[in-house]
Amino acid sequence: MKDKTPTLYEWAGGAEALERLTEDFYRRVRKDELLAPLFQHMTDDHPQHVATFIGEVLGGPERYTEDHGGYPHMVSRHRGRAVKPEQRARWVELMLEAMDAVGLPEDAEFRSAFVGYIEFGSRRAMANSQPGVGPTSRTTIKKWGWGEALPGDD
Numbered sequence: 001m002k003d004k005t006p007t008l009y010e011w012a013g014g015a016e017a018l019e020r021l022t023e024d025f026y027r028r029v030r031k032d033e034l035l036a037p038l039f040q041h042m043t044d045d046h047p048q049h050v051a052t053f054i055g056e057v058l059g060g061p062e063r064y065t066e067d068h069g070g071y072p073h074m075v076s077r078h079r080g081r082a083v084k085p086e087q088r089a090r091w092v093e094l095m096l097e098a099m100d101a102v103g104l105p106e107d108a109e110f111r112s113a114f115v116g117y118i119e120f121g122s123r124r125a126m127a128n129s130q131p132g133v134g135p136t137s138r139t140t141i142k143k144w145g146w147g148e149a150l151p152g153d154d
Contacts, residue, residue: 007059008117008144011110017102018055022047025098034090038081057117057144064141071141081129088126092118109146117144 012018026047029035039046053064053074064070095118104114128136 005146008110008113008146009055009058009060012058012104012114014060015051015055017104018051018058018060019048020102021095021098021104022051022054024102025095026050028094028098029091032090032094034087035094038083038087053141054117056141057121058114059143059145062141071138072136074141075128075136075138078125078129079133080131082131083126083129085126088122092122113144113146120144 009018012021026039026042029039030042049064049068052068056062056064064074068074096115099111099114105111127133
């Protein structure tokens with residue numbers, strides 16, 4: 001019998017909900033004193049790309065991999081940006097504000113899983129952004145499930 005537990009992507013509301021999230025989030029980023037300089041060259045379609053990436057992470061369609069070059073491309077966008085710990089923390093803070101603002105589900109299980117990914121992903125992005133960090137050996141996007149990365153997805 002097939003597991004009928006919805007993915008985090010489905011629970012969040014799918015592509016439409018994640019697009020609302022990233023649009024609201026990047027509106028906040030553009031006005032934020034700490035983050036605006038880091039994103040000053042952001043393209044107009046950046047929020048859409050991030051929504052597509054997060055969607056794939058949360059168990060949605062593999063559109064980021066198919067349309068944008070997958071994990072290696074995403075990591076390349078962070079190389080050399082030297083994200084500081086306070087910028088990473090602010091990024092997480094604004095993402096949580098945006099989650100509330102656009103009405104993503106408030107249940108504890110969903111929020112715990114989603115915030116777990118936001119913490120994990122932002123820390124990996126910060127690490128990959130530091131000077132001298134070489135290419136990653138990882139080629140696939142880590143999938144995130146209810147409470148943890150899915151088994152076998154190291």
